[in-house]
Amino acid sequence: MVAYHEFVSLSQSLDSEERGSAAHLSALAYLNHTGPADEHAALYAALIGFLDDPSVKVRAALAYGLLHSSEAPRPIMLALLHDSAVIARAVLQYSPVLIDADLIGLVKTLDVAMLVSISQRQRISARLATALIARGDLQLTQRLLRRQDIELPSALLTGLAQSHGENPAMRGALLARRDLTAATRLLLVQKVSDALRQTRIVKGALASDRLGRVLRDSCDTALSAIGEREAGKAQPDYVAALILGDRLNTRVLLHAVVTGHVMFFADCLAELAQTPRAKVFALLESGSRPALNALLARCGLGEGVRNLFARLVMYARASDLADDAGARHYVVTALTEELIAEHAGCIPEELEEAFAYLSEQNIVLARKAARGVMAAFADETRSAMAVSLDGPAPRLALPAA
Structure with a gap:
């Protein structure tokens, strides 16, 4: 407890430390005051008086006492907002009294x-x-x-992706946001692919044609993975935008099934055929071969492509394509061999794109499937391999002459 005469003595002291203590005490007393109104008004007048103190220490002590309180007087906080930089920065960062109207006018x-x-x-x-x-x-x-606690407009995020998507730090910050729209995320993935294509270390590590295949495959995977997530939210706008942008083709549809993104594949068929999603899901899950062909025909696919997708759906029903690389490799290999046998090695023009995709995936998936085979075999068996690890018999050295 500080007596009134002691407070007056501190506030009129020639020592800025003592005046600062008085300013801080008056701020705390004002915020915690429960007495008469005239006493509260006197404390308010004291706060106003400290605003004119020539010492920045005193004004900083006043600001520190009021800084975090929502009950601090607005006129005083606005005055401190225009004080020295160290005080103004603290008020800008911490004071809950300031509202958007106070801040937006200053931002410019x-x-x-x-x-x-x-x-x-x-x-x-x-x-x-x-x-x-x-x-x-x-x-x-x-x-x-x-x-992540700031809700930014989708149009703003899209504009940033378009104008600053070439900046790696900006791409990372944008891709980390959970509220990024699917179309904007896909745009940034494409910019990442373009940046990798031009990176010296990447270009030096892979031949140009193989690098193109790897990046194209990665972009297709990202496209279908984003579509799978949007399908889980029942958001058809993503697929509609792909169709309008001519981004949906046979290769993308095949990749969606092969990678196990069946919900995205179903959304694509539903949008292309203008058929309810529930009906498409039912047909994919248990529909007959003629029913599947009818659905695919409504999507505008040619006869050869329809037959290929119908076979793929039949294989997918019995395989775990989402997580099992071996199952994917088996399905792609079976489809490739069936196409070669059916057309006697002369693939029709309408199936060339699909056949090229299957051939590429056959190599990629064979590598993925092979990586786990030896490890799995080693875990299951404890017998020695039937491979001799002994080297050739040592040669006898002739004695020196």
Whole structure:
């Protein structure tokens, strides 16, 4: 407890430390006051008086006492907002009294250090975040993107992906956001693929044609994986956008089934055939061969492609294509051999794209399936391998002459 005369003595002291103590005490007393109204008004007047103190230490002590309280007087906090930089940054970052209307008007004129303080506030609205990003500072933008608690408009995220998608740090910050739309995520995946294609270490490690196949396969996997997630949310807009953008073809449909993204495959068929998803799922799960052909015909697929997909669906019903690389390899191999046998090695033009995809996947999946075979065999058997590890018999050395 500090007597009133002691407080007056501190507040009028020539020592800035003592005046700072008085300013801090008056701030705490104001916030915790439960006495008469005239006493509260006197404390408020004392706070106003400390705003004119020539020492930054005193004003900082006043700000520190009021900084985290939602009951702090707005006129005083707004005055401190225009004080020295160290005080203003603290008020910008911590004071809950400030609202968007106070901050947005300042965003256009403040320097980057001040803007960073705003970006570290406990709560930031989408409107305020949009105003901060509009300043065009990439590091500040990345700081805001990394905050998952800020709900950013989809149009803003898409615009950032289009304008700054070539920047690796921006790509990473955008791809880490859970609220990124499927179309924007796919756009960033394509930009990642383009960047890898131009990276010197990647170009030096793989031949040009093989690098192209690897990146194309990775993009197809990303496209179907994103579609699988969107299908789980019952969001048909992603597939519709792919069709409008001419991104959906035989290769993508085949890849969706081979990689086990059957929900995305079903969504594609439903959108192409303009058929309810539930009916498409039922046909894929247990429909007859003629019924499947009828559905695929409504999708606009040619006869040869329809027959290929019908066979693939029949194989997929009996195999775990989502997790079993061996099952994928078996299915792709069986389809390839059936096509060769059926057409006597002369693949029709309409099946060339599909056959090329199956041939590529045959190699990729053979490698994946082979990686686990020896390890699995070693776990199951304890007998020695029937391979001699002994080297050739040592040769006799002739004695020196």
